[in-house]
Amino acid sequence: MPTISQLINALPQQEDSASPSDTPDTLAKASLRAIPLGRLRRLGLLGTLQAKIAAAYLFYWLRGWFSSAAEREKILAETHWRTALKVLDSMSYLRGATMKVGQTLANFPDIVPAEFVQTLERLHFDAPPMHWSLLREMVFNELSDDPENIFASFDKRAFAAASLGQVHRARLKTGQEVAVKIQYPGIARTVREDLDNLLLFMLPSRLSADWENAREQFDDLRASLERESDYQREAAMLQKVRPLFRDDEGIVIPRVYPEHSTARVLTMERLGGVHLDEFLESSPSQELRDEFARKIVRAWYRMMYAARLIYVDFHPGNFLFMDDGRLGVIDFGCMLELDDTLWDLMRKIDRPITTGNREDRIALMKEWSWIGDDEQDRLRLSEEYADWGWRARYHGAGAFDFGDEADFRRGIDLFVQMVRKRYTRSRPSTPIIARQQFAVRAILYRLKANIDIAPLAEQEVRATGWDRSAYAPR
8 A cells, every 4th residue: 555655746747847947948849839720729728728727736735735834835836837837838839819818917916926927927028939930931922032032131030929920030131130020820810719719708797787898898809909910000000109209218119111011021120128127137226227117108108198099018028128228119019099089088087197186086987987876886996996007197296116016016906806896897998908007017116116207297298289277287
């Protein structure tokens, strides 16, 4: 008869030795796999991932029965790493909308374990690229020739990869260094299939009072992701945003080369610099971190107020911290254009976000989310959440400490409470805007920025010529 120790040791441990250092080997396998197509196949792969996650934590629970507290803590950390690698591997294989979920989770350090955040952050810009053999035919069809003939040089090994495509270094025959962004074959189809599967999971709630609104929000999300897979639209966004910034402002938007761009291939100026993790590893001074934070905030406000565009993808992979102090902003696929209705609401938001008056804030939240007078708890949570999101503009004490961990967690807690209580009825674009708001705060939090954003906002708002005579901005 085996001993208890022998039984415990006999539990499945195929990946017990997994650790962050094993990640490159795990991701290398993904480069040789074509993206799986078909709703049922992708749904089945997600179901398999769920089963793996459940099994991993079941084994942790069983092992914990016969372990000391210190040993249980060690086993739990190992379980988090192993499970995070499983999730990373599956999301890297599925790509598309599924990978975007992982990117979003990486911005919420209190919703998933820290080990997940550190691992899933790789999905922002360091996901495993697809092998060139899987892209060659599609690229040839898009450019009507081999890249080796079109460019003076072309590196077949991608230097960056994310949810919808990967980026290769190249040089034009005129000498300019460029980045060629190539969409994964079939990725637009997988986005549609993943969203159809998600809608299937949502159907049990179709009898709820808020189903129509939930469906409108879902349709808005679908349209946003489908637009993101159109590189011609992204090229147009780059060409619209680039002229907004002067050279002396230190914010750089890459130039587009339309003659080498299509709906699935985008050729643009290659910017230097490092991503957020590498920048922070260099132990930058508080002054330098604050200066880059101001540039990030200015870029956000400039696009919103001057171009009526909301830059949604505020994640670490889309910012380059340059040695000369400039900030590079890349990836303009996910952009929300403010139509007349949304723009009118943005004008109305300016009053509570400037005055900090609670009555103004409540009135705006009632209009934005259609909150009735009989929904006092929903109104309370919505107003508290709005106060958390906007207080940096009107707190009136100069610099705001975005690195305050307790404050950052409070925003996540409020958001989770509203989701748990199903206080989600709102404008169709609200989920996208909320994603952007959290992403901005997450980057400023990681920079530990301590800056006054009110003067930056005032400069950008006043440039619009809004009539603000009814209230006095500070």
